[in-house]
Amino acid sequence: MTAVPYLGDGLDLSLFDVTALAASQVAAATVPVSIAHTGAAPNVPGLTVTGSDATTESGYLGQDGADQFGAALTSQYLVDKGKPGKPALFGGAARISRKGAAAAPKANPNFVMRTVTIAGNDTNGRPNTGALVAMINVDDLARYAAASEMFQGTAKFSVPDGNYLALAVYTDTDANGVVTAEHDVFDTQLSISTDQTVQLDAKQATSKLAFSTPKPALNSGGSFWVERGDANGRVEYVQLGFLPGTPVWVSPQLKPVTVGTLSTHWPAASSGSTQP
Incomplete structure (x- = not known):
């Protein structure tokens, strides 16, 4: 529920592609994650970092990490609730996606x-x-x-x-x-x-x-x-x-x-x- 306002923005839909997640696990019950950011790397709760560069962090969420991530997302939702617009997740994460997932193409509808x-x-x-x-x-x-x-x-x-x-x-x-x-x-x-x-x-x-x-x-x-x-x-x-x-x-x-x-x-x- 608390993820919905951030879908397609801070949270990429690839995080909810169950088939792809199962195929890309680095170990049982883990979610491989990539964090795109601007400026300093954000502190993403529950994330075990395995690599980073100037604009990206990579790592994974284990079972305990996923619980921490979910709790932090709920806390941010309660702060953001009812406010116009959304700040970057966790102070600077522009996009949190499944590691290896391609960015979704922008839609250009050719219909009414x-x-x-x-x-x-x-x-x-x-x-x-x-x-x-x-x-x-x-x-x-x-x-x-x-x-x-x-x-x-x-x-x-x-x-x-x-x-x-x-x-x-x-x-x-x-x-x-x-x-x-x-x-x-x-x-x-x-x-x-x-x-x-x-x-x-x-x-x-x-x-x-x-x-x-x-x-x-x-x-x-x-x-x-x-x-x-x-x-x-x-x-x-x-x-x-x-x-x-x-x-x-x-x-x-x-x-x-x-x-x-x-x-x-x-x-x-x-x-x-x-x-x-």
Whole structure:
């Protein structure tokens, strides 16, 4: 969840290419990473550095390092939340990518683009600032995928005609910025053929995630996964993680999708276990 505002900017999408990551591991449960920067090399939490030059650092994230990296990313997200623009990650990382991944080419669309406005209110009915918002084309995942943040109740996207997954992730926080609840709102098949406003309010998330175990267990964390396949059979995985004890509500989807596929699951880890 906290990675979404930085996707395609500070965080390269290659970090989430599971197949390529598995093939390029330097050891079991490691993620090979390259850090592009300007000026002094940033201090990236959890990174084991194996090489560097004037503009690039390389290394890897092990299991413990990945946990440190995720915690630091959450801390930066809480600082940046609701602010226009984004500073460089960790004080100077211009691009964090999978080692060896090519930079994504800039898109130059040769087709009509539509302005889609995602409008949203928080659980108190007020226009929201800071919710994570994303749109993904489900006719062809390569055609369009982007994320943004809501500001004063809206987030805007410029997209080609087609069918989309749209989502908004709202978080409630206490006075210290700690997340106390999450509300995940989806439109799993949104058809776009003209400029359009779509209302995704936090109150639409009315189904609370819950499960039971055959024996007493202490939940140490989990995540809600949405797997949305496009018409070509490729799948986009949207992972929304949360801390233990954090209540999570999602919006029910009452109609099956007619383009591609849709599935969800909720892995959770028990205390003392590294497996879901």
